[in-house]
Amino acid sequence: MVTPEPSTTLPAMTHADRFEPLPDEVRDRWLRFAQWDTTYFPKHVGLVVEDVRQDYCRMRLPFRTEVSQPQGIVHGGAVATAADTVVVPAIATHYAERRRLSTVDMSVQFLAPVTSDLVIEGWVTKRGRSVVFCQVEVRDEAGELAATAHVVYKVGRPVEEFEAGR
Secondary structure, three states, rough: OOOOOOOOOOOOOOOOOHHHOOOHHHHHHHHHOEEEEEEEEHOOOOOOOEEEEEEEEEEEEEOHHEEEEOOOOOOOHHHHHHHHHHHHHHOOOOOOOEEEEEEEEEEEEEOOOOOOOEEEEEEEEEOOOOOEEEEEEEEEOOOOOEEEEEEEEEEEEEEEHHHHOO
């Protein structure tokens, strides 16, 4: 499995510098997110992690016909999928063990059509005991803001406990 190289094309505004770097082994593991042998939905859509830090992640969704609508712009469902997915590494890097994460609520505001790659940034704004609140910005390749989202996730018990029925 090849770890994707971070893109050199970044939007004019990025939030990465606001977040602490991760230890190299944690960062390397999350840079491979959505690059599994099995084709789960994030891989099927084509999402690629470009950067991951404590409470932050940036992904890219390369533009291609399969994620567009007949008018040649990125489909709103692809934008929403990207917004929902980018926060997973941002949330999960907080935990030493694997946790089940599930979307509780998501609100997407579509601001402009996109006809290029999407650059998606997501970050944690507040953590509760089992609920995490996140903010997302979706930009086109030129850095123009195309959508924003608020995403709320439920964080479950460690996977081993859940699978053992505890």
